[in-house]
Amino acid sequence: MKMPQKWDKEADVIVIGFGGAGATAAITAHDLGAKVLIIEKMLIGGGNASTSGGHFICPKNVDDFVKYFQGLSTGHEVEREMVRVYAEYMVQNADWFRKLGGPSVEVVRCLVPGHYRESEFPNLPGSKGVPCYTLRVEGKRGRGVELFKILEDNVKSRGIEVLYNTPAKQLVTSPEREVVAVMSERQGRVIAIKARKAVILACGGFENNKEMKANYLGYTWTLVQYAGTPGNTGDGIKMATRIGADLWHMNNVTGPFLSFKSPGYANTMHGLPLSGWGYICVNKYGKRFGREMHDAVAWAPSYIGEPRESMHGKGMEHIFYCDYMHPQRIEYPNIPCYVIFDETTRLKSGGGRKYLIFATPISPPTYYLWSDELTVEIDKGWIVGAETVRKLATKTGLDPAALEETINSYNKYCEEGKDLDYFRPKETLISLKNPPYYAMELLPTILNTQGGPKRNAKCQVLNTDNNPISRLYSAGEMGSIFGFLYNAGGNIAEAFATGRIAGENAVKEKPWQ
Numbered sequence: 001m002k003m004p005q006k007w008d009k010e011a012d013v014i015v016i017g018f019g020g021a022g023a024t025a026a027i028t029a030h031d032l033g034a035k036v037l038i039i040e041k042m043l044i045g046g047g048n049a050s051t052s053g054g055h056f057i058c059p060k061n062v063d064d065f066v067k068y069f070q071g072l073s074t075g076h077e078v079e080r081e082m083v084r085v086y087a088e089y090m091v092q093n094a095d096w097f098r099k100l101g102g103p104s105v106e107v108v109r110c111l112v113p114g115h116y117r118e119s120e121f122p123n124l125p126g127s128k129g130v131p132c133y134t135l136r137v138e139g140k141r142g143r144g145v146e147l148f149k150i151l152e153d154n155v156k157s158r159g160i161e162v163l164y165n166t167p168a169k170q171l172v173t174s175p176e177r178e179v180v181a182v183m184s185e186r187q188g189r190v191i192a193i194k195a196r197k198a199v200i201l202a203c204g205g206f207e208n209n210k211e212m213k214a215n216y217l218g219y220t221w222t223l224v225q226y227a228g229t230p231g232n233t234g235d236g237i238k239m240a241t242r243i244g245a246d247l248w249h250m251n252n253v254t255g256p257f258l259s260f261k262s263p264g265y266a267n268t269m270h271g272l273p274l275s276g277w278g279y280i281c282v283n284k285y286g287k288r289f290g291r292e293m294h295d296a297v298a299w300a301p302s303y304i305g306e307p308r309e310s311m312h313g314k315g316m317e318h319i320f321y322c323d324y325m326h327p328q329r330i331e332y333p334n335i336p337c338y339v340i341f342d343e344t345t346r347l348k349s350g351g352g353r354k355y356l357i358f359a360t361p362i363s364p365p366t367y368y369l370w371s372d373e374l375t376v377e378i379d380k381g382w383i384v385g386a387e388t389v390r391k392l393a394t395k396t397g398l399d400p401a402a403l404e405e406t407i408n409s410y411n412k413y414c415e416e417g418k419d420l421d422y423f424r425p426k427e428t429l430i431s432l433k434n435p436p437y438y439a440m441e442l443l444p445t446i447l448n449t450q451g452g453p454k455r456n457a458k459c460q461v462l463n464t465d466n467n468p469i470s471r472l473y474s475a476g477e478m479g480s481i482f483g484f485l486y487n488a489g490g491n492i493a494e495a496f497a498t499g500r501i502a503g504e505n506a507v508k509e510k511p512w513q
Contacts, residue, residue, distance in 0.1 A: 008193060010193070010194040010196065011196065012029070012034035012198075013197055013503070015029075015036060016038075017039075017478075018042075019229075019495070020495035020499070021502075022038060023152065024496055024499025025473075025475050026160050027158065028503030029200075037162075037163070037193065039163045039167075040162060040163065040165075040166065041231055041235070042364075043165050043362055044365070045152055045162065045164075047476075050356065051267075051356050052144040052147070054146060055132050055134045055143070055488055056094075057090060058090060058091065058093040059091050060091070060129040065083070065091070069083050070083075071485075074485075075483075090496070094107050097150070107135060109132070110131075110132040147492070163184070165186070166186045168239065169184055169185055170182070170239060171183075171239050173243055179470065179471045180512050181195055196512055197510075198473055199472055200459075200474065201236040201240060202478065202502075203236035205477050206232060208233050210222050216451065217251060221253075223332065223443070224445065226268065227257075227269070228267065228448050230267055230358050231362070232448065236452065237451075237452050237479075240453040240461055240469075244464060247479075248452075248453075249480060250451030252450040254448050254449075255447060258444060258445065259443065267357055269355035269368065270355055273353040275351075276345060276348060278431075279339050280292060280432070282403060283333045284334070284338075284397070285333055287406055288410070288422065289337070292422075338441055339439070341432065341437070342433065342435065343435060345430075349370075350370040350372050350373055351370070352372075355368050386436060387437075390403070392439055395439075411431045414431035450482045450483065452478035452480070453479045455474050475495065475501070476491070477495070
């Protein structure tokens with residue numbers, strides 16, 4: 001496009017996207033003396049950082065992380081030196097974040113039993129040197145919200161300008177093919193923003209773009225919902241490819257779990273309101289199809305009787321059993337599916353469990369608070385109840401005989417203490433015998449996509465010849481280094497690391513004109 005005749009705004013560094021990576025990049029560039037401007041398409045900042053669990057990797061040392069990451073990256077190798085540079089920043093994550101938060105913020109090791117251990121894949125080399133950290137949070141808001149608030153407060157205290165409701169539309173290049181400006185839309189008109197030194201893309205993935213999911217992940221993924229921000233529609237990926245950026249890791253996502261999509265909200269709820277283990281999950285034909293995990297938030301396949309404990313696993317394996325297409329019916333029998341529980345489970349569920357959700361694709365997020373004993377949700381029709389299993393099946397459109405057989409079989413496994421179908425641990429086998437019985441429809445859900453513009457150790461965006469696109473950087477999950485397996489806390493850790501790397505290198509650019 002032609003160079004704009006006048007500029008509506010100017011800054012040394014323009015950061016596109018006000019999430020964890022964008023905030024980190026902006027803070028870093030500002031503290032090194034640059035004038036920084038953040039543009040954000042939503043009405044509020046936060047991105048997937050605010051909808052996350054607030055966990056982040058902080059390796060004990062560089063060598064362990066490099067070895068561990070090599071194991072995570074099988075078939076999707078990343079240059080070893082690049083991983084080493086990222087690791088050098090990641091080992092500082094906890095101390096760096098503590099300094100931002102001040103003495104009132106407590107950053108602690110995340111050691112949730114059976115989930116976030118030293119690392120998510122303990123059999124890989126270096127795994128014992130890759131612990132996860134989190135915030136110690138008291139009160140109503142989640143860790144992700146609190147984590148981003150610390151970043152946001154630091155942006156505000158530095159006087160860094162943020163333009164909300166200002167989606168970026170196009171990157172402007174000079175005759176020398178340097179990225180020198182951003183065209184954005186604000187209050188119904190297009191504005192031109194000059195970047196005297198550089199532009200940093202930190203605008204997330206494409207989990208809320210149906211066409212991109214179909215093209216890069218496959219048709220099944222168009223049926224998959226998202227639990228993060230609705231703002232991630234692949235905008236940065238499109239802008240970068242228009243000027244020649246190469247892409248990588250486009251087939252990888254972070255998940256998996258099954259979640260509830262409530263009417264009137266844009267995204268799914270990150271988890272379910274059920275307490276204990278008194279539930280099973282069945283497909284649209286009333287049959288179990290995978291090993292249920294804690295809080296029914298994750299299903300994972302079992303191999304030779306050995307259940308996989310990782311929540312995230314391999315991206316394309318995320319759909320676990322949900323991606324199975326029946327070859328004769330030409331349908332996905334496991335989408336949607338249903339969590340089934342009884343009165344005993346209902347009476348101890350709900351009770352203040354809260355999830356961050358968006359009412360519309362651009363509105364600020366809000367919390368949905370589940371009612372005690374799920375009474376409100378039953379009245380809304382979100383949860384269907386019936387006095388018998390067969391009546392429940394009829395109400396939900398399931399096969400009554402099949403659902404009854406499934407529950408009888410499961411209850412028998414509970415009595416015998418052995419799940420012969422999916423090897424659920426004995427202590428989790430809680431029978432379903434106390435009517436009424438309940439069902440809630442679930443959909444496969446991801447947290448985010450990992451693919452995007454390929455970048456190097458300096459966080460410069462690379463073109464298809466593997467050369468840097470001048471003055472263009474990226475940070476965060478848009479072009480993440482995670483291309484195969486993903487470890488819990490990896491994206492926030494990467495946002496902290498790449499945000500600092502991109503910010504530091506962007507400031508080093510010589511001013512344009």
